[in-house]
Amino acid sequence: MRRPAKSPPAGGRPAKPRPAVAARVLAAKPYHHGDLRRVLIDAAMQLVGEGGPAAVSVREAARRAGVSPGAPFRHFPSRDALMNAVAEEAQRRFRAEIEAALADAPPGDPLGRFRCLGVAYLRWAMKNPTHFEIISSRRFFDHDRSAGVSGDNAELIGLTERTLAEAFSAGQLRARDLKQVQIAGRALVYGFARMHIDGHMPRWGVGEAEVEQMAADVVDLFIAGIAGPAVPSAKA
Amino acid sequence: MRRPAKSPPAGGRPAKPRPAVAARVLAAKPYHHGDLRRVLIDAAMQLVGEGGPAAVSVREAARRAGVSPGAPFRHFPSRDALMNAVAEEAQRRFRAEIEAALADAPPGDPLGRFRCLGVAYLRWAMKNPTHFEIISSRRFFDHDRSAGVSGDNAELIGLTERTLAEAFSAGQLRARDLKQVQIAGRALVYGFARMHIDGHMPRWGVGEAEVEQMAADVVDLFIAGIAGPAVPSAKA
DNA sequence: AATCTTTGTAATCGGTGCTTACATTCACAA
DNA sequence: TTGTGAATGTAAGCACCGATTACAAAGATT
Numbered sequence: 271m272r273r274p275a276k277s278p279p280a281g282g283r284p285a286k287p288r289p290a291v292a293a294r295v296l297a298a299k300p301y302h303h304g305d306l307r308r309v310l311i312d313a314a315m316q317l318v319g320e321g322g323p324a325a326v327s328v329r330e331a332a333r334r335a336g337v338s339p340g341a342p343f344r345h346f347p348s349r350d351a352l353m354n355a356v357a358e359e360a361q362r363r364f365r366a367e368i369e370a371a372l373a374d375a376p377p378g379d380p381l382g383r384f385r386c387l388g389v390a391y392l393r394w395a396m397k398n399p400t401h402f403e404i405i406s407s408r409r410f411f412d413h414d415r416s417a418g419v420s421g422d423n424a425e426l427i428g429l430t431e432r433t434l435a436e437a438f439s440a441g442q443l444r445a446r447d448l449k450q451v452q453i454a455g456r457a458l459v460y461g462f463a464r465m466h467i468d469g470h471m472p473r474w475g476v477g478e479a480e481v482e483q484m485a486a487d488v489v490d491l492f493i494a495g496i497a498g499p500a501v502p503s504a505k506a
Numbered sequence: 507m508r509r510p511a512k513s514p515p516a517g518g519r520p521a522k523p524r525p526a527v528a529a530r531v532l533a534a535k536p537y538h539h540g541d542l543r544r545v546l547i548d549a550a551m552q553l554v555g556e557g558g559p560a561a562v563s564v565r566e567a568a569r570r571a572g573v574s575p576g577a578p579f580r581h582f583p584s585r586d587a588l589m590n591a592v593a594e595e596a597q598r599r600f601r602a603e604i605e606a607a608l609a610d611a612p613p614g615d616p617l618g619r620f621r622c623l624g625v626a627y628l629r630w631a632m633k634n635p636t637h638f639e640i641i642s643s644r645r646f647f648d649h650d651r652s653a654g655v656s657g658d659n660a661e662l663i664g665l666t667e668r669t670l671a672e673a674f675s676a677g678q679l680r681a682r683d684l685k686q687v688q689i690a691g692r693a694l695v696y697g698f699a700r701m702h703i704d705g706h707m708p709r710w711g712v713g714e715a716e717v718e719q720m721a722a723d724v725v726d727l728f729i730a731g732i733a734g735p736a737v738p739s740a741k742a
Numbered sequence: 743a744a745t746c747t748t749t750g751t752a753a754t755c756g757g758t759g760c761t762t763a764c765a766t767t768c769a770c771a772a
Numbered sequence: 773t774t775g776t777g778a779a780t781g782t783a784a785g786c787a788c789c790g791a792t793t794a795c796a797a798a799g800a801t802t
Contacts, residue, residue, distance in 0.1 A: 302749060302798060324560075327789065338751050340792085345749090349790060408705035427709065445727060453701075453710055454694060454724045460706075461697020462689075469644035470696075473663065474689055488690045491681060495731020538767060538780060563758065574782050576760080581780090585759060 307345040307355075309335045314356045315401070322400045323410070328352060353404065357411035360401040365426055367394050372429075380437035381497060385489055387430055388459050392485040395463035403467055406460070430456065444498030451496050458492050543581040543591075545571045550592045551637070558636045559646070564588060589640065593647035596637040601662055603630050608665075616673035617733060621725055623666055624695050628721040631699035639703050642696070666692065680734030687732050694728050 303309065313334040317326045328349050329339045346352040371390035375383045395402040405411050413427060431452050438448045445451045462485055465471060476484050539545065549570040553562045564585050565575045582588040607626035611619045631638040641647050649663060667688050674684045681687045698721060701707060712720050 300798085306749080328791090329789065339790090340752080341750055343791070347791095406704055406706075413709060445730075447723070447727075449711075450720070450723050450727050453698075453712070453720065454727050456706075456710070457697035457701055457724060458690060458694045459697070460701055461693035461695070464700045465689075465693055465696055468642055470642075470692075473649060474692070475685075476689070484686070484689065487683070487686050488693060491683075491686050491690050492731065494681075495728065536767085542780080564760085565758065575758095576762095576783080577781055579760065583760095 303335065303337060303341075306335060306337060306341065310342050310345060310352065311355050311359055314352055315359060318356060318360075318400045318404055319398075320400075323353065323404050323407070326353065326356070350410070353410045357404045360398070361405050361411060364394055364398075364402070364405060368426055368429075380433050380440055381442050381493055384430070384433045384437060384455070385493055387433060388455070388489040388492075389486050391426075391459055392463055392489070393482060396466050396481060396485070399467045402463060406464070427456075441499065443496050445496055455492060455496075458488065462488055539571070539573060539577075542571060542573060542577065546578050546581060546588065547591050547595055550588055551595060554592060554596075554636045554640055555634075556636075559589065559640050559643070562589065562592070586646070589646045593640045596634070597641050597647060600630055600634075600638070600641060604662060604665075616669050616676055617678050617729055620666070620669045620673060620691070621729055623669060624691070624725040624728075625722050627662075627695055628699055628725070629718060632702050632717060632721065635699075635703045638699060642700070663692075677735065679732050681732055691728060691732075694724065698724055 310331050313331040314326050316334070317330060326349070328342050328346075331352070332339050332342050335341075342352065346355065368387065368390050371393075372383065372386060375386035377383075413425065434443075434452050434455060435448060437443055438445075438451070443451060465474075466481060471477075471481055546567050549567040550562050552570070553566060562585070564578050564582075567588070568575050568578050571577075578588065582591065604623065604626050607629075608619065608622060611622035613619075649661065670679075670688050670691060671684060673679055674681075674687070679687060701710075702717060707713075707717055
């Protein structure tokens, strides 16, 4: 189009040395990166960890990967696509830790498992606030899609849902409406994690040292609130 | 129409036309805007409402105010400062609605007031998700500073805290640790609002039509969980 | 070996926050 | 009324960003 029609193989090189083909013999920077996609995700993960989702720029990721600003667009059609990949990676790590924690939980006690789930969830969220932030915003991570794709691994939200449903069936809850309990439980845990991310904790006099204990206490308080014999109206 | 004719009509400009002083006689666009700060905040509020905090750009706000891109920086030293002003405006509206709702609450029943508070909080948050988002992120709004500055108006977080404390003193709670109840209540409500903002509700099968009812139900569920005679162990 | 596909680079576009130099107007004092 | 300094607008420009396009290099396939 408006290209000035670069000179054909014009023999000598006047001024523009025609992007380095030389060196290479010992410089060892191959034209093709090898695994740029992976490296870009790692760089972006690091950027998220350093300054949150907003601190991720395609150019900076490219810079850290030692590659030109346009290169990432060969692997991700947009910044958001890169963020999606980052969110998936974060979710992978998140799930791994949750499932590991759940392995040590009592198998016969649904409410106990729920407690374990909640505490592990909060621990990870507070240790990796920026990564958690990426996961929890639906903009970058479609939980449903993720659940459908990796069918072998249980989806986390569904796990919580099912655990509470088991407790309900086992008569461990006194509420009449299971769904309300599930959503309330979710809201409580999610809200606590979000409060931590959004910097509410200092306002509530909870320091970094005590926040983990407080998380466990709050989960316990909730469980104590919903636990009880399954009666139609249990207002004491 | 402030200053009538002051510039001579001056016919042709040779080379440098010396930025328009002409027109004005009937165009009525004064050089000074009059209340640019206010208009910028309004424009930014509108942008937040349309596309969330990320959709706010100083230039677009200037554009909507009909002013040059650099003008806003006379009133706000940075984009963040503008966002702060927007957050304060949002908080003002938020507080107004909450306090109005609280006026209709039973004065003698702390738990009833807490319920009223929670429901009003959630209603506003879900009707103004983007504005709520700005308020809740500590990046743009310092709740403590706001509390200190406008001392006559009760701060909202403190209001919730105090209401629960009254319930505690009145023996309406069965928990031993008031602070845990306060934080749990906050986490629940905040988490619910955040879930709505972050688009979790569809995943939980809660449509836009039912979300308000669900909000009230969840608040009630929480209250039922913490209510009871103030005994060391009240497990019925 | 020749060719097609993949994956890199270079240059460029429009958008952004923010700064600087300059223009205009306001408010207040002489 | 008339200066004059402060307040507040414009214009131009910087660096950065996401994204696109034309082109170059390397790998893969036949």
